Amino acid sequence: MIIDIARFTAAEQPYWDELERTLAKLETEPGLRMSLAEVERLHYLYERCSADLARLDTFSTEPRLREFLESLVSRAYSQIHETRSPLTIRWKALLLAFPRAFRRHLDAFRLAMGITIVGILFGWFAIRVDPQAKAVIMPFPGLMGSPKDRVAKEESATTDRLKGVRATFSAELMTHNIQVAIVALAAGITFGVGTLILLFYNGVILGAVAADYLGAGQGLFLAGWLLPHGSIEIPAILLGGQAGFVLAGALIGWNSREPRITRLRGVARDLFAIIGGAACLLVWAGLVESFISQYHQPVLPYALKIAFGLCELAALAGFLGWAGRE
Secondary structure, three states: OOOOHHHHHHHHHHHHHHHHHHHHHHHHOOOOOOOHHHHHHHHHHHHHHHHHHHHHOOOOOOHHHHHHHHHHHHHHHHHHOOOOOOOOOOHHHHHHHHHHHHHHOHHHHHHHHHHHHHHHHHHHHHHHHOHHHHHHHOOOHHHOOOHHHHHHHHHOOOOOOOOOOHHHHHHHHHHHHHHHHHHHHHHHHHOOHHHHHHHHHHHHHHHHHHHHHHHOOOHHHHHHHHHHHHHHHHHHHHHHHHHHHHHHHHHHOOOOOOOHHHHHHHHHHHHHHHHHHHHHHHHHHHHHHHHHHOOOOOOOOHHHHHHHHHHHHHHHHHHHHHOOOO
């Protein structure tokens, strides 16, 4: 085969130079992560350079050019077919992504908390004005009866009503609460209206329950029942609401000139970090509710349960507020 070396070199040299620059970058930055388009380009340059080398195989002149191409192809082959050590998950960075994302969107969390508080006040007021309203506000059979009767029944129980089904009950709680948090996030696609309604209604239920039990003089039971799991569960639902409002903010833009898709990409990682953290918290809350919250005095003293809940709340506040700070 006859090749016009000068013409051949002039036509292919730009591809060789590009491949050499790419390989030099990969060799000086071993941890470099390439995009799919960059990987595809590297493979194309490797195949083209390999084809050029094959065309020179039957040509006896230009040994230096052949040596150059052999070296280039060899380096490219090593990069493409390199066997790397298994991917290691950076657990510390993954763990700290949650509190960092939380702190970057504190205003959204404050908004979620404010709406929930308004709902609590509304639920409290509704029950204090009309105690019969709890049949509408609290669609849970276990809360329909008299708080005094429930407390007396719980404290005098001689059998474990969750025996044999504790794990199932815990899994149901986790599933339900995680669904609520995810819905609070997903409802942000309604420009925050759906998230607002969900948080407000959750607040109404909390306020109604508090008014019902405190009005019946069962505040100690209420605190011992709700604090162990509620000190984690309620903030986790608020985190779902925070994520929903972050999503809504990205959709609305708030005077931003960036395209909507760019804004959504900008908050995507934070949304995953926040909702992932909330899901982990709700798994813990489900375990606590099943194994601790459902057991009352004299089995578990209320003071111990309240102290446990307050310690959980303090630990969560410290983690979200300080973990991962530079």
